[in-house]
Amino acid sequence: MEERALDIVTCIEGRTSVRSFKADPVDDETVVQALTMANLAPSAGNLQARDFVIVRNAKTKRLLMEAALRQDFIASAPVVVVCCANLERIEHYRERGAKLYCLLDVAAAIENMILFLHSKGLGTVWVGAFDEQKASEALGLPAHVRPVAIVPIGVPAGRAVHRSRLPIGDMIHYEKW
Secondary structure (H helix, E strand, C coil), X not given: CCCCCCCHHHHHHHCCECCXXXXXXXXXXXXXXXXXXXXXXXXXXXXXXXXXXEECCHHHHHHHHHHCCCCCHHHHCCEEEEEEEECCCCHHHHHHHXXXXXXXXXXXHHHHHHHHHHHCCCEECCECXXXXXXXXXXXXXXXXXXXXXXXXXECECCCCCCCXXXXXHHCCCCCCC
8 A cells, every 4th residue: 555645625526436455455444544534524512423334245245236236346345344323322302313414424525535545555445325225234334323334445546537527617606506
């Protein structure tokens, strides 16, 4: 793994979705450090309504791949982190907490995690297309925990592809729509 320090702008501009990984291992220390950075993200009421399942087991990664429309790069990544919303931890905010705040908490955490991992020379992809029930079963999740995203992690194999973005001027509105 390449050791480097990136300024935040370079890190954000350089990050891409990686769907092809080398077999090189990703050490536990880096994964835990990435999740520590993830949990520094903002959260509703600082309740941190998110949990993370680290998966290295080949059988479990295959089950997650099956749950995720057979996206085979999930099974080939050295490590996969499943980012989950913890509905018990967000109960304070009732329905809005369960339907929205916990998802925002997880999304903010994922962004921190993937930027940190990019800064360490690792590739990731944020997978949201999957059957939640199958993923929950594969991981033995309790009823109050909802899987929100599957994030394969590894050393990128090949060159990163930067996809085009909409012009920011088409997305900004002042004062009113």
